[in-house]
Amino acid sequence: MNSPGAAPWCPDLSGRIGPLYRMIAAALHDDIIAGRLPPGTRLPTHRDLAWKLKVTVGTITRAYVEAERQGLIGGEVGRGTFVRDPSRLPELPAEPRPGDNLVDLSVNSTAIWQDMPDLRAAMEAVSRDDGLTMMMGYTPSSGVDRICRAGAAWIESCSGLAVPVDRIVPAPGGQGAMHAAFAAATRPGDAVLVEPLTYPGVRPLAAQMGLRLLPVAMDGDGLIPEALEREATLHGARTLYCMPTLQNPTTITMPLERRQAIVAVARRVGLTIIEDDVYGFLDESTPPPLAALAPDVTVYITGLSKSLFPGLRAGYVVPPAALLARVVTAVRATVMTGSHLGAVVATELIESGAASRIARRRRAIVAERQQMARRCLGDLLTASNPACTHLWLTLPEHWRREALVRELLARAVKITPADGFAVGRGEIPQAVRICICSVERLETLSTALHVLADLLQEPAMADLALV
Ligand SMILES: Cc1ncc(COP(=O)(O)O)c(C=O)c1O
Numbered sequence: 001m002n003s004p005g006a007a008p009w010c011p012d013l014s015g016r017i018g019p020l021y022r023m024i025a026a027a028l029h030d031d032i033i034a035g036r037l038p039p040g041t042r043l044p045t046h047r048d049l050a051w052k053l054k055v056t057v058g059t060i061t062r063a064y065v066e067a068e069r070q071g072l073i074g075g076e077v078g079r080g081t082f083v084r085d086p087s088r089l090p091e092l093p094a095e096p097r098p099g100d101n102l103v104d105l106s107v108n109s110t111a112i113w114q115d116m117p118d119l120r121a122a123m124e125a126v127s128r129d130d131g132l133t134m135m136m137g138y139t140p141s142s143g144v145d146r147i148c149r150a151g152a153a154w155i156e157s158c159s160g161l162a163v164p165v166d167r168i169v170p171a172p173g174g175q176g177a178m179h180a181a182f183a184a185a186t187r188p189g190d191a192v193l194v195e196p197l198t199y200p201g202v203r204p205l206a207a208q209m210g211l212r213l214l215p216v217a218m219d220g221d222g223l224i225p226e227a228l229e230r231e232a233t234l235h236g237a238r239t240l241y242c243m244p245t246l247q248n249p250t251t252i253t254m255p256l257e258r259r260q261a262i263v264a265v266a267r268r269v270g271l272t273i274i275e276d277d278v279y280g281f282l283d284e285s286t287p288p289p290l291a292a293l294a295p296d297v298t299v300y301i302t303g304l305s306k307s308l309f310p311g312l313r314a315g316y317v318v319p320p321a322a323l324l325a326r327v328v329t330a331v332r333a334t335v336m337t338g339s340h341l342g343a344v345v346a347t348e349l350i351e352s353g354a355a356s357r358i359a360r361r362r363r364a365i366v367a368e369r370q371q372m373a374r375r376c377l378g379d380l381l382t383a384s385n386p387a388c389t390h391l392w393l394t395l396p397e398h399w400r401r402e403a404l405v406r407e408l409l410a411r412a413v414k415i416t417p418a419d420g421f422a423v424g425r426g427e428i429p430q431a432v433r434i435c436i437c438s439v440e441r442l443e444t445l446s447t448a449l450h451v452l453a454d455l456l457q458e459p460a461m462a463d464l465a466l467v
Helices: 020-033 046-053 057-069 113-128 141-159 173-185 202-209 225-235 256-269 321-334 340-352 354-381 401-410 442-457
Strands: 073-076 080-083 169-171 191-194 212-215 239-242 272-276 298-303 315-318 390-394 431-435
Touching: 020 057, 046 057, 057 073, 113 340, 113 354, 141 169, 141 298, 141 315, 141 340, 141 354, 169 173, 169 321, 173 202, 173 239, 173 272, 173 298, 173 315, 173 321, 191 225, 202 212, 212 225, 225 256, 239 256, 256 272, 340 354, 354 390, 354 442, 401 431, 401 442
Parallel strands: 191 212, 191 239, 239 272, 272 298
Antiparallel strands: 073 080, 169 315, 298 315, 390 431
8 A cells, every 4th residue: 555645656557458548547546446545645747657657748647637537636736646535526437427428429310400390380281181081091092192192202302213103112211111122022041132331220131031141342432243243143142232322331322334333233143123222312413323224123212211200200112013012012011001190291291392491401411510520530531421421430540440439438429330230251341430410419519529539549559458
């Protein structure tokens, strides 16, 4: 035990992980709480401890600042830094606890806060509608026709895809649309080709349906046609699931030539394409969907969770004529129909023009937040598409994704490592996804991004404790 006065305290860092300053602060915390450093003990100067530990003075300063933040030590100008009495401290957490004030940037939700007046107006209009009773029954015959006409208009306005109204099948959200498309296009045991990093909702779907997901290599323009042809032939796969526009998570949008090449391969090897376009509305300058290039082999799906509201559980499937009956059967066998109420409110929003207004506001919010993120994270976002509701951030050389996610969580900010999207056993890039529309206040997002930017500047010291 050290007696009060000048103390030759030296932290034991063995077995600790994380940035060095936090390992030192944690060792200090443990020694104080365990009584090894009694109240009043004078700690070594920043310079002495830095010399002893062979680290920079700045690291010791940060460690002491962290311990001071926790109320464990205090400085007196000219006299030094002293241990406080831990029994007289309020209960302070050693670090922010995930769960309390957690800034969750891991969910790709959408910025709905400003759109409530439009939603309320649509719901009121629907509740006054003479057709409400009819629409709330099992078979809202003319209602379904209206839902499909609005769906066709919406899809055309977002993607340019002209869709025959009788080809639209309403589904419960994007996930419901995916389920119906997969059920129609595959058989249990099938191999389904996917991007190597893909929307995680496809994994439980495949597991439940007894499908094998096989990754196809991508480059900066999306799926590589030669790789697609090779994998399809090798595994006898008959289905491809992909996101040509603002791919989740990489944000890549396939240019037109790449789309044409993918469609050509699909025709050559007999693939049905399931094209997921839930983010298409965010970028008005994207090339035509695969379904416009090859409507006979493409099941187009979209949902209104990102463009309107997740709670509507509204989406659409547009299958080729040959798969229409199977898609209808799949919806009927699982959920009977999509949510009429959600679909009718969505229809009202589309018909009244409110949906276009909302989509414009969403694009403006994304643009504002993307600019903010770029000011904060700079070059690390060069490969991340600025039209997207999330960032795809490639880590600087000295960071590993697990360490970054863990360290950030300790600072009460949650993001997703590339692992969350990976299919197969290929190499996973050192990258993370950060959703920028999941928190309402811009200041909250700004603070979280600055915490991230600061952390990225630090050396990742996790390995120092390893020998
Ligand atoms: C690419 C993609 N497809 C489908 C979905 C599911 O959409 P929904 O929330 O409407 O079920 C998501 C949700 O994040 C998604 O990112």
